[in-house]
Amino acid sequence: MKKVLIINASVRNERSYSRKLSQFFVENWKVKNHQDLITYREVGTEIIPGIDESWIAGAFIKPTDRTEVHQKALRLSDELVKELKEHDIYIIATPMYNWSVPSGLKSYIDQVMRYKETWKFRSGVPDGDYVGLLENKKMFILSSRGDTGYGENEKNEHMNFQTTYLKFIFGIMGVKDITILSLDNEEFGGEIFESSKKEIFESISTLLV
Numbered sequence: 001m002k003k004v005l006i007i008n009a010s011v012r013n014e015r016s017y018s019r020k021l022s023q024f025f026v027e028n029w030k031v032k033n034h035q036d037l038i039t040y041r042e043v044g045t046e047i048i049p050g051i052d053e054s055w056i057a058g059a060f061i062k063p064t065d066r067t068e069v070h071q072k073a074l075r076l077s078d079e080l081v082k083e084l085k086e087h088d089i090y091i092i093a094t095p096m097y098n099w100s101v102p103s104g105l106k107s108y109i110d111q112v113m114r115y116k117e118t119w120k121f122r123s124g125v126p127d128g129d130y131v132g133l134l135e136n137k138k139m140f141i142l143s144s145r146g147d148t149g150y151g152e153n154e155k156n157e158h159m160n161f162q163t164t165y166l167k168f169i170f171g172i173m174g175v176k177d178i179t180i181l182s183l184d185n186e187e188f189g190g191e192i193f194e195s196s197k198k199e200i201f202e203s204i205s206t207l208l209v
Contacts, residue, residue, distance in 0.1 A: 001035050001036055001037060002033065002036045002037070002088045002089055003036070003037045003039065003086060003087040003088050003089070004026075004029065004033075004036050004037065004038050004039065004087065004088070004089045004090075004091065005039050005040075005041060005083065005084070005087040005089070005090050005091070006022055006026060006038060006039065006040045006041065006091045006093065007041045007043060007090065007091065007092045007093065007094075007105075007108070008022055008040065008041075008042055008043065008044055008045075008093050009043050009044045009092065009093065009094035009095070009101065009102045009104055009105040009108075010044045010045075010093070010094065010095050010102065010144075011044045011045060011102060011104070012044075012095075013045065016044075016095065016144075017095070017144040017183055017186060017197075018093040018094050018095045018142060018143065018144040018183075019093060021093055021142040021144065021181070021183060021200065021204070022091055022093035022142055024201060024204055025091060025093075025140065025142060025204055025208070026038060026091075028204060028205055028208040029208055031208075032208060039083070039087065041080075041083065041108075043102075043104040043105050043107070043108040044102060044104050044105070046104075047104070048076075048104050048107040048108045048111060049076065049107065049111075050107050050110065051073075051077075051107075051110045051111065052073065054069050054070060054072075054073035055073040055074060055077065057070060057073075058070025058071065058073050058074045059074060059077070059114055059115060060115055076111060077111045077112065077114060080108065080111050080112050081111075081112050081114050081117050081118060084112055084118065084134060084137075085134065087137075088136070088137065088138065089137070089138045089139070089140070090137060090138070090139040090140070090170075090175070091139075091140045091142060092105070092139065092140070092141050092142065092166060093142040093143075094141070094142070094143055094144075094162065094166075095143070095144045095145070096143060096144065096145040096146065096150075096160075096162045099159045099160065099161050099162065100161040100162055100165065101161075101162055101165065101166065109169055112173070113169070113172075113173065116133075117133065118132070118133050118134055118173040118174070119131065119132055119133055119172055119173050119174070120133060130172050131174075132171070132172060132173045132174020132175065132176075133173065133174055134170075134173045134174040134175055135174055137174065137175045137177070138175075138177045138178075138179075139170060139175050139177065139178045139179070140178075140179050140180075140181065141163055141166055141167070141178060141179070141180045141181070142181050142182075142183075142204075143162055143163050143180065143181070143182040143183070144182070144183045144184075144186060145162070145182060145183070145184050145185075145186065146184075146185075146186045146187030146188075147184065147185070147187060148184035148185050148196075149184075150162070150163070150182070150184070151182075163180050163182065166178075167180070179207070181200060181203055181204060181207070182200070183196055183197060183200040184196050
């Protein structure tokens with residue numbers, strides 16, 4: 001049995017296409033992997049607080065040296081990091097907001113980017129050589145975007161601070177097996193968007209056969 005963590009990042013509910021992607025993904029996943037445990041983490045419609053000075057002070061000292069203030073500041077972070085460690089597969093469903101990720105997802109990432117918990121320096125001191133501590137994990141990124149051409153060597157690649165950022169930051173934390181599936185052309189609507197939807201749902205179905 002695998003443990004699958006679904007992270008939904010859209011601030012929209014019924015009108016969110018990234019949520020439709022994660023729902024469709026889970027429905028198809030369960031057909032073949034009905035014994036797997038599915039957990040949901042909401043970072044779009046539920047507030048994930050940003051980190052503050054107490055958080056930073058507590059995160060970079062020994063746990064035994066943390067005061068009650070530090071422990072309180074890190075409480076949610078500890079929960080989120082524990083959740084990541086306990087799950088085998090991550091599905092991040094996120095729209096592209098202003099060519100990047102929603103603020104809730106960025107806050108979530110800040111909370112789980114923890115020194116000596118999800119990453120460390122290889123030598124033990126700042127050396128620019130990062131070692132990820134989330135080992136043997138698999139990630140699927142399900143993105144929805146208004147425009148198109150954000151893939152490698154495409155016209156808008158230089159404007160993609162969404163999937164490229166997610167792949168990079170989770171790679172730093174040790175997640176190297178990452179599959180990206182993107183639904184584009186939402187802002188255009190009509191036939192071009194319908195074609196994009198058909199293509200992405202077929203891709204998910206084929207991937208999970």
